[in-house]
Amino acid sequence: MNEILIDHTDGVMTITLNRVEKKNSISRPMYAAMADALVQAEADVAVRVVVFQGHETIFSAGNDIADFLDLPSASEESPVWRFLRAISAFPKPIVAAVCGPAVGIGTTMLLHCDLVYAGDNAAFSMPFVNLGVCPEAGSSLLVPQMMGYQRAAQALLLGEPFMAEAAMEIGLVNRVVPPAEANAVAQIQARKLASKPMRSLMETKRLMKKAQASSVAERMAEEGALFARMLAEPASHEAFTAFMEKRKPDFSTF
Numbered sequence: 133m134n135e136i137l138i139d140h141t142d143g144v145m146t147i148t149l150n151r152v153e154k155k156n157s158i159s160r161p162m163y164a165a166m167a168d169a170l171v172q173a174e175a176d177v178a179v180r181v182v183v184f185q186g187h188e189t190i191f192s193a194g195n196d197i198a199d200f201l202d203l204p205s206a207s208e209e210s211p212v213w214r215f216l217r218a219i220s221a222f223p224k225p226i227v228a229a230v231c232g233p234a235v236g237i238g239t240t241m242l243l244h245c246d247l248v249y250a251g252d253n254a255a256f257s258m259p260f261v262n263l264g265v266c267p268e269a270g271s272s273l274l275v276p277q278m279m280g281y282q283r284a285a286q287a288l289l290l291g292e293p294f295m296a297e298a299a300m301e302i303g304l305v306n307r308v309v310p311p312a313e314a315n316a317v318a319q320i321q322a323r324k325l326a327s328k329p330m331r332s333l334m335e336t337k338r339l340m341k342k343a344q345a346s347s348v349a350e351r352m353a354e355e356g357a358l359f360a361r362m363l364a365e366p367a368s369h370e371a372f373t374a375f376m377e378k379r380k381p382d383f384s385t386f
Contacts, residue, residue: 136165143180143326144319145173155193156186158237162196163211170218180326180333182222183318184241185229188251188311194236197375200363212237213356216269219244220348223334225325229318230254231311233293240269242304243278246337247325249318250296251311256304259291263375264368264386266358273344273351278303 137148147169149156173179186192195212219226219241228242231251239256242248258275260267267275267288276284279302286292299305309317325333341348362368367386374381 135159136162136169138165138169140179142323143178144183144322145169145176145179145181146183146185146319146322149184149186149192152187152190154196155190155233156238157193157196157199158212159196159199160211163215167211167214167218170215170222173224174218174222177330179224180330181225181227181322183227183229183322184245185315185318186231188231188314189253190232191230191234191254192236192238193233194238197372200372216241216352216356220270220352221345223338224330225322225333225337227318227322227325229314230256230305231314233257236260237269239304240267240271243269243271243274247318247321248299248305249314249321250299250305250308251314252296252308253311254296254299254305254308255293256295256299257291257293258287261289262291262371262381264365264371264381264383265362266355268352268355268359270348270352270355272355273347277344 135151137150139146139148147166149158151157151162170182173182222244225247226245227247228245229249230242232253232255234242234254234256236258239258258267258271266272272288275288279287283302287294296305296308300308307317367383370383370386371381
């Protein structure tokens with residue numbers, strides 16, 4: 133079964149996370165497929181909008197932990213970093229539909245989407261510190277800008293989840309709908325965008341992002357290098373091992 137589904141309809145490329153039995157945790161091949169899809173979508177004039185979606189019960193549990201333990205993604209050309217660079221710099225509109233848990237990258241990738249529609253069961257979390265690593269996807273820059281410092285500290289230092297209504301209040305989410313409707317709402321909005329002049333859409337997005345584009349790229353590079361180093365450190369090893377062994381991690385010596 134394909135774990136990433138790609139559909140092209142009426143100018144919209146829909147990228148569906150299709151690994152529900154594993155809570156849509158994202159593996160290296162899935163990152164590679166999404167990165168390749170974005171590269172294709174950028175070059176293809178027939179693709180005017182991209183939609184990311186999951187299942188009405190789960191968007192993504194984040195990185196596949198076993199995958200990370202087996203081969204940490206340290207290289208700048210690894211699939212995860214290729215995907216993050218592609219989504220952060222993507223010039224066409226990106227719409228997302230999010231239901232259920234959106235953990236780690238499941239939340240931070242939304243910072244680079246233009247419109248986000250959430251099911252009322254959506255739960256967003258960025259537990260990087262709890263895993264002995266640091267934020268990624270430019271989230272250490274973008275989350276404080278969006279939330280304000282104190283709420284960002286709660287989300288990034290404590291790693292505590294926040295629900296759909298709170299996500300809408302801070303501007304991460306555009307609208308909250310019943311979970312069964314989220315994907316359809318995202319598709320409707322994507323088709324509205326696809327019907328508009330492409331040059332106008334792309335230039336407007338570029339202008340809105342221009343002021344912080346270089347800062348985001350610089351912060352992502354810094355986060356990526358630090359993340360890779362921290363993955364090899366004892367605290368991260370303890371966190372991931374404890375997760376796999378289904379026990380509470382012991383950070384008392386780190």
